Amino acid sequence: MLNGEKQISRPLRWAMVGGGRLSQVGYKHRSGALRDNTAFKLVAGAFDIDARRGREFGVNIGVEAGRCYDSWAQMFADEASRSDGIEVVTIATPNGTHYEISKAALNAGLHVICEKPLFFTSQQAREIKQLAAEKGLIVGVTYGYSGHQMLLQMRKMIAQGDIGDVRMVEMQYTHGFSANDNADKFSEAQKWRVEPKIAGPSFVLGDLSTHTFYISQLVLPQLQLKSLLCDRQSFIPSRAPLEDNAMVLMHYHGGAVGRMWTSSVNAGSMDSQFIRIIGSKASLEWRDSQPNELRHERQNQPNQLLHHGMPYLDETALADDRLGALHTEGLTEAWSNIYLKFALAIDAKQRGEEAALADMIYPDIDAGIEGVRWVENCVRSADKGAVWVNYE
Structure with a gap:
């Protein structure tokens, strides 16, 4: 602790x-x-x-x-x-x-x-x-x-085979704060995010989904992408060619598949990020709205809800605990951990x-490279008409 x-x-x-x-x-x-x-x-x-x-x-x-x-x-x-x-x-x-x-x-x-x-x-x-x-x-x-300690618990449980062979990776990072164009006009922080010369080749793929994509790398360090298909939209036309919504399908080496939905036009959503790893024996799910909990769902057995700071957790997770199980930890603690x-x-x-x-x-720098690479491949797929591309 x-x-x-x-x-x-x-x-x-x-x-x-x-x-x-x-x-x-x-x-x-x-x-x-x-x-x-x-x-x-x-x-x-x-x-x-x-x-x-x-x-x-x-x-x-x-x-x-x-x-x-x-x-x-x-x-x-x-x-x-x-x-x-x-x-x-x-x-x-x-x-x-x-x-x-x-x-x-x-x-x-x-x-x-x-x-x-x-x-x-x-x-x-x-x-x-x-x-x-x-x-x-x-x-x-x-x-x-990625500084939330329950993600390290997820990493450990997957590594030791608690969910069996990984079959599916389900990811989402969405919110609704760009459901109209008001922010584009009046928020300085938003204006540059929808300007390609400043933001780069993407909006929500780079701004949101890179967070969740890195989490998938953190908890599944051995799982490597083989190919993907990205379909992206600009529901607010003035944002084109940058997307405010995108859906990505993925194939991994070894046979696992994945899916990512990222959006800033999920109207009514405050902030919804989660990752669910489905294995041959069980599934693990973590949400940033409940970062102190990790859901462990086992086939034909009662579900488990693991809680931060508890002695049954792996030492790698407990090493990042700051407040103890009795008290709620949040994003500030996560940022403190990575710093x-x-x-x-x-x-x-x-x-x-x-x-x-x-x-x-x-x-580290390699995580940063993979985030950029992820965006590049998504944009390449989308710009070719939402087709499957080999992950380069």
Whole structure:
């Protein structure tokens, strides 16, 4: 169980690019990184494209005025000259900026934590992976939901054969907050998400389904995609060619099949993400609306509802528990868990502990590459007329 005690020798000196006052996601990053104040210390930032607003915001959250920068380029240059300069940067900016900023950060000797989807193309992602390897640096991706401890319980139960052979993978991440075009017109955070030059080749496939796709990789690390078919729609015509709804069918090597529905026009839905793994003996189901529970349904036996923090869980799940079984944990705790793992990975890298690093489970550069690759293949299938394509 986690209690905030230090697990690395000192907090990492951390900065943010983006994540300012108008950001939807910035507070999630800070809540996650600073929950264990022994892991990160926020010392600098280029928080906003509006420099004045960014400086004001940075000071208001406790960053020294002189280290609230007008741009990320200025921050990287100035911090490099300080003996107490930043060591790691989070990139919480629109998709189209991720590649340039990540590359500059790595060249400045900084570890990178980046929003998803990582980049526009898998080629860009592979380039960044190679650069990070050359520099001896970590790249992490903020798949925040993956920090929920019951997903590690699901991973363990599948690995030890509790559900038998995996046959089907059912996934969904939908909401209804884009059921009309009001957000496109009035929300700054939404406007760029439906602009291809900034968002990239997709809307909900990249913005939503990459979260759930990574969860499937987390709980089923040995299951590899063979082919898929994606049918995507723009129910709000002005969003075309980007989709606000998509359905994906998948074939895996070994015979398992899968399905993903992702949508921002599921009218009336607040937030509905789940993953269900169906095996030859039983099924496991997890939902982000009830993240503290894992449903275990066994054929011809009573169903089980496993609960976080209980001693019957696997040690990998219990290791991420923060509040105990009596108290509800949520998304903030999940983000805290992945940020702590980023810190442990960075610390291991800095100390040259490659063996320890290899055993860590967290959303790394390879997870980011697979998210981009997933989107690429879905878009390729959809743009060919919703046809089956080999997973490339």
